[in-house]
Amino acid sequence: MAGPEKKLERSKSGLRMIPVSEADTSPFCLPEPPWVPDGECKQCQNCRGKFDFFKRRKHHCRRCGRCFCNDCCQEKVNLPRMQFLDPVRHCQVCTEVSRKEEEFFDKHLKSLQNGGYFSVCDSDIGPDDASMFFTKLSPNHRHLLFEGDSDKHEPILIEKIETLQILPSGKDDEGNTIAGGIAIKYKDTTGGINVIKMMVDSGGNRKPGQIWIASMQKAFKMLYDARAK
Template sequence: MASTGEKKLVRSKSGLRMVTVDDRVHSPFILSEPEWTPDSTCKVCQNPECQAKFDLFNRKHHCRRCGKCFCTKCTSGLMILPRMCFVDPVRHCEICINITKKENEFFDRHLKALLNGSVFNILDSNSNPEQGELFTCRLSQDHRKLEFVGEQSKRESIPVDKMESVQIVASETDQQGNRLGTGIAIRYLAGIPSTGETEIVKMTVDEGGLAKKTGMAWIAAMQKAFKMVYESKNP
């Protein structure tokens, strides 16, 4: 049986992709390739502001992210697309390339913060209501769960795909007036999924110097991660 971390190189009509051997254990941040608009039904560029007719000189191309059909001019942007595991930069339409740019910032910067983890004061229904416990929380290497490591006790991990909401519960304002999260509440499905039972874990950053800075960065990254997972499940 293949290990959860084992990957393979595959070729699709869109290009080379590095994917997990077992599709059931891929990262929750990964998107499936879209169905392509059939060539036979695509007579003009699907960019509403272009709609150039296709002929021998004006070829049609498919955006690898949305699968729609565009002219060369409207798919001239090539960009890496880690959400679909492509090895090389691929064609994007003008709308999709802007979406991918924002998501690539997550993969380039925020994902690292989640994997490195940070120290939080954790409070939930099983904790002392007046005082939580300190845990290091980090995203697992396969991106599939939040893991908690404490000095005195242990906590069950939280599957990322079972998170139902992520909400700021404490914040402070910087000199520019930006609201910075210092606490976060994660609601997630607990126990048997069919029961719909949920639990909430509240996490506030440790107030000590560097720990506070990394904790606030972790919270910001967690918000972006949840947004990506939620939108992929609710397109």
């Protein structure tokens, strides 16, 4: 399945590559923030130094939109959550946040799209009636897709996931819990609440499924944190 069609857009913060259709916007993306108007910026919002036209000029952080001097807003960092093509100016606090998120976009998002094999059943069905599906994230990041040889399962809208629970399958030699599966509570297309259990395929290489589960945890945390703001 091909990814969504995109277009190049220039904003005051830089060049962005965004979907042609808003319906294809990734739930992991954030809109550009409004900039604090220049007339309201008399001093750096970090060090409180007063702005002038020579030594202490004002700059806006592309992630939070606040005003800072060059010393407090000199880092240029990748900002995939706002779909910028090149690194953009960040304040010190936002620099740390964006750098932590880079791993998600470089690693975990790709793992979710690569997918894994899981034994899948709804909460009201016993494990003996579970079906095997290849589960992956859709190209626009909006749905979990389930591909089976015969059985079908409706896609799950990522934004409708309410909770995740790791289902353990034991401990390793160091006493760490081994993820054997994941339970996802979500709202279906009718607004009803469902719980789906996905167990890592035990008949082959378990690692891709366990990596997928770890990446799904990261994805849900990012969405949950965004909802809490």
